[in-house]
Amino acid sequence: MGVALFTLGGTIAMAGAGHGGGVVSRLTGSELTAAVPGLEALGVPLVVHDTHAVPSANLTFPQVLELVAAASRAVEEGATGVVVTQGTDSLEETAWLIGLVWPHDAPFVLTGAMRNPTLAGADGPANLLAAVRVAASGEARGLGALVTFNDEIHDPRWIRKTHSTSTATFRSPNAGPVGHIIEGRVRILVRPHHHVPLPAPPGIPAFDTARVALHTVTLDDDGLLLDGLERTHQGLVVAAFGVGHVPSALAPVLGALAERMPVVLTSRSGSGSVLRSTYGAVGSETDLMRRGLVNGGLLDPYKARVLLRLLLANGAGRDAIADAFARHG
Incomplete structure (x- = not known):
């Protein structure tokens, strides 16, 4: 054909x-x-x-x-x-x-x-x-x-x-x-590694209840834009500084959101990975994961949002989401 x-x-x-x-x-x-x-x-x-x-x-x-x-x-x-x-x-x-x-x-x-x-x-x-x-x-x-x-x-x-x-x-x-x-x-020249395909969600209603916000962290970010997010969205991707850092004042805000919805940590840098355990200050990658954020690995914020929304539309829980990002990130 x-x-x-x-x-x-x-x-x-x-x-x-x-x-x-x-x-x-x-x-x-x-x-x-x-x-x-x-x-x-x-x-x-x-x-x-x-x-x-x-x-x-x-x-x-x-x-x-x-x-x-x-x-x-x-x-x-x-x-x-x-x-x-x-x-x-x-x-x-x-x-x-x-x-x-x-x-x-x-x-x-x-x-x-x-x-x-x-x-x-x-x-x-x-x-x-x-x-x-x-x-x-x-x-x-x-x-x-x-x-x-x-x-x-x-x-x-x-x-x-x-x-x-x-x-x-x-x-x-x-x-x-x-x-x-x-x-x-x-x-x-290089054959990419592919995982088992994820299922396609069952139509538009699944996405209507799987809204994922993207917040890009900036200098002196007070997190006000995140106020009430749990009432309108079911997930959040954070485009953090560098290897996964945010202002210390923003860390408890993200931690509180992570108790209510999946929050994925990525880097706004354009390339490179979010780290896991190199820095330990409040607002560091280690601190944020301790507060419940999911490590996005090498995925950029836009790709992380696509993956998280697809997972939520399929009804994935926290463990399944963390596992998917461990595989794809």
């Missing part, structure tokens, strides 16, 4: 001008593929599905999981791989969510663009061609979800959008790319 292509809009699909003068989503999947030099010569049949043509900032957990279900049906009907085009704003989070639940050996490859088709040097066609190559490649089977951008192949666990406009925006600071596309050939 070839590769199933799902299009979700975003910069890669934008053309023409809206009422305000900016580009708007106009291109269908068929129009996208028609603009890719060399795609037909690959000899890979594509079955195009246009769905959720919205900016990636508008995507929701249920929409992403609906996409996973549709992609699963395509694989069960014979597709050897899946490609999804979407906006880059939330790509690192959607790719991670998909990677957590994708149950097939068939590659699930996400890509997009930083320059829209009206600009010189638009990168969408090259990224789409590379993504189809990866999705159709035997080298990528069994690797779960992948992100292909700028002729690099990345594991969603590590990837970050690191620049607001650069075509080389996607990087994996802690690990680097797992592979490259070289002269049209897919080269996997």
Whole structure:
């Protein structure tokens, strides 16, 4: 059957001008593929599905999981791989969510663009061609979800959008790319380790009762933004200083919240791990874990929030959440 292509809009699909003068989503999947030099010569049949043509900032957990279900049906009907085009704003989070639940050996490859088709040097066609190559490649089977951008192949666990406009925006600071596309050939250099997929929650209501807040710790943070959080949310991710530190005045606030909901400790630094037992002052990583916070390990705050919300939507308790972060972090 070839590769199933799902299009979700975003910069890669934008053309023409809206009422305000900016580009708007106009291109269908068929129009996208028609603009890719060399795609037909690959000899890979594509079955195009246009769905959720919205900016990636508008995507929701249920929409992403609906996409996973549709992609699963395509694989069960014979597709050897899946490609999804979407906006880059939330790509690192959607790719991670998909990677957590994708149950097939068939590659699930996400890509997009930083320059829209009206600009010189638009990168969408090259990224789409590379993504189809990866999705159709035997080298990528069994690797779960992948992100292909700028002729690099990345594991969603590590990837970050690191620049607001650069075509080389996607990087994996802690690990680097797992592979490259070289002269049209897919080269996997490091095979990422994947765990047993998590189940997909049973629909929108599960997420309505699994709200997870993200609080970024800043200089002289008094924690006022966290007041009453337990009445509106069921979980919290803390993007702390450095290796997992917060102002000492914030430590008891977080400890009190950890008695009421799962609170995951991560670093706002952009790379590196939260520590466990190096520092011992009030507000240190050791102190915060003693107060009940869950160590997020190497996961950045955005990935930790995705994992925590998925776990809560599945009804996971504290022990299961701690175990999941020990495995994935």
